Amino acid sequence: MQINRSDFTASWKRVLTLSNLKPGEVVTILTASYSDELTFSCAAEAAVQLGAKVSRLDVSDAMSSGIGLSTDKFGYVGDTPLAGNSAAMAALTASDLVIDLMVLLFSQEQLEILKSGTRMLLASEPPEILMRLEPRLEDRVTVLAAGAILAKGREMTVTSRAGSDLRCQLGQYPVVKEYGFVDKPGRWDHWPSGFHATWPNEGTAQGKLVLDRGDILLPQKCYVRDPIELTIKDGYITKVEGGLDAELFSAFIDSFDDPDGYAISHIGWGLNRRAQWSALALNDTHRTTGMDARSFAGNFLFSTGPNTEVGGDRDAACHMDIPMRNCTVAVDGVEYVREGNLVEMAELADAVE
Numbered sequence: 288m289q290i291n292r293s294d295f296t297a298s299w300k301r302v303l304t305l306s307n308l309k310p311g312e313v314v315t316i317l318t319a320s321y322s323d324e325l326t327f328s329c330a331a332e333a334a335v336q337l338g339a340k341v342s343r344l345d346v347s348d349a350m351s352s353g354i355g356l357s358t359d360k361f362g363y364v365g366d367t368p369l370a371g372n373s374a375a376m377a378a379l380t381a382s383d384l385v386i387d388l389m390v391l392l393f394s395q396e397q398l399e400i401l402k403s404g405t406r407m408l409l410a411s412e413p414p415e416i417l418m419r420l421e422p423r424l425e426d427r428v429t430v431l432a433a434g435a436i437l438a439k440g441r442e443m444t445v446t447s448r449a450g451s452d453l454r455c456q457l458g459q460y461p462v463v464k465e466y467g468f469v470d471k472p473g474r475w476d477h478w479p480s481g482f483h484a485t486w487p488n489e490g491t492a493q494g495k496l497v498l499d500r501g502d503i504l505l506p507q508k509c510y511v512r513d514p515i516e517l518t519i520k521d522g523y524i525t526k527v528e529g530g531l532d533a534e535l536f537s538a539f540i541d542s543f544d545d546p547d548g549y550a551i552s553h554i555g556w557g558l559n560r561r562a563q564w565s566a567l568a569l570n571d572t573h574r575t576t577g578m579d580a581r582s583f584a585g586n587f588l589f590s591t592g593p594n595t596e597v598g599g600d601r602d603a604a605c606h607m608d609i610p611m612r613n614c615t616v617a618v619d620g621v622e623y624v625r626e627g628n629l630v631e632m633a634e635l636a637d638a639v640e
Contacts (some may be wrong), residue, residue: 292329298421299333302478303384305422305468308340312383319343322388325414330386335598343379346389351504362519364565366604369396374621380405392399393593393606397475400585406469409477411576420479422467422577429558433623434464434483440618443487443554445587448573448626449499449612451518455487455554457618460597463553482558486594490522492551496589501564503580505608508572524549524591540605548592548605556616556624557586564612580610585627587614 303578308314314334318327328342337484346368367552369375369391376396387409400407402615410417437457445453465480498504498515515533518526519560523546527537538546559582581588592606593599616624623630 290418291423292325293366295330295414295418296329296336297325299320299417300336302334302408302422303337303339303470305424305470306406308337308339308384311382312339312501314339314341314362314384314386315379315393316341316343316386317379318343319389320347321551323413326410326417329414329433330388330410330561334384334386339384342378344375346372346375354556361416364506367391369394369397375398379504384408386410393596395595397424397633398595401473401475403517404472406472407475408469409475411477412479412578412602413571413574416566416570416575416578417478420467420481420559420582421479422478426481426559427466427468427470430464430481430483433556433558434462436618437555438462438481439484442619444617444620445496445554445589445610445614447497447499449514449575449613450497450516451495451611451614453492453494453496453577455493455522455551457485457488457492458600459488460486460594463555463597477578477583479559479578480556481560481562481584482555482586482588484553484555484588484590486597487522487551488555491600492499492522496611498532498609499613502609502611503564503567503576503577504532504578504618505610506599507539509534509575510567510573522551524551532580543603543605545603545605546619547601547603550591550594550601550603552590552592552594552601552606553596554589556629557581557583557588557610558629560584575609582607582608584612585624586612587624 295297331341379400385407394636422547440457464483468477496517498511502511513530517524528542562579562582563582588610590608592603594601613627
């Protein structure tokens with residue numbers, strides 16, 4: 288898809304304005320060899336137009352050096368070439384805003400940068416998806432309202448006609464609220480997004496999840512063709528049953544040789560009504576990272592692997608995100624997603640009160 292450069296720059300300018308970028312602030316754009324050059328140049332131009340002082344920090348060997356099976360930016364998380372690079376880290380922690388076009392997700396370096404008060408905005412999708420899913424102020428309202436429910440909750444249940452029946456306790460970990468811009472010091476977000484998530488209390492996730500036809504596996508970036516039944520005990524997937532898709536699911540996790548790859552990581556649901564479940568079938572899977580899939584309204588999004596993002600010690604490089612359709616998600620007995628459809632926000636507002 289052809290992108291109008293001036294329109295993309297204007298889109299960046301709006302997102303940076305939502306991110307409270309002020310004249311004189313220092314912006315560092317972190318890039319690697321695979322970073323999109325149009326995204327970099329339009330982000331830089333927009334930041335300059337807003338009066339920021341802009342630098343580019345290009346880091347070599349930013350991928351996983353052949354360790355991970357997938358070339359996807361999220362296919363191997365946690366390890367970054369910034370480890371031990373004190374000069375690069377000094378520049379990033381001294382910045383008011385870091386625009387991450389490299390992907391530092393789940394890394395200790397990201398945590399260190401955020402602790403310094405630096406705001407960080409990840410933009411991993413190609414320009415056409417960024418523009419289509421440009422965040423809006425109302426996205427923040429929706430995500431914060433739903434996030435407040437999850438923050439107060441003490442138990443989540445997930446059921447589906449396909450056979451899912453999962454129960455887990457909540458409250459040990461904070462809620463991550465992603466609405467696509469960074470408007471406070473030390474805030475991290477991802478453009479595009481539009482969902483919220485937390486991590487179950489350690490050892491409490493119990494039951495079964497059945498991945499049905501049309502559910503999505505990431506970073507594989509494919510739709511499930513035959514059901515995969517996951518037995519979950521004490522916070523870990525203990526059995527994977529099904530056909531070829533189930534074998535591929537297990538083979539990917541097993542390739543990391545780390546039992547924590549089977550741990551239940553974040554859980555939550557999608558809130559972005561502009562994101563599309565079908566987008567993965569229509570986009571180049573080598574370019575997209577699947578943010579439509581993670582964000583579309585009414586999905587139940589659960590993942591496997593690490594919990595370091597919220598202060599845990601499970602530093603697993605294997606991380607899968609699995610958006611599921613047609614689930615009913617309840618918190619403390621109140622349904623907020625019914626068979627894959629969001630409950631109306633009026634009900635959400637009542638629950639927040």
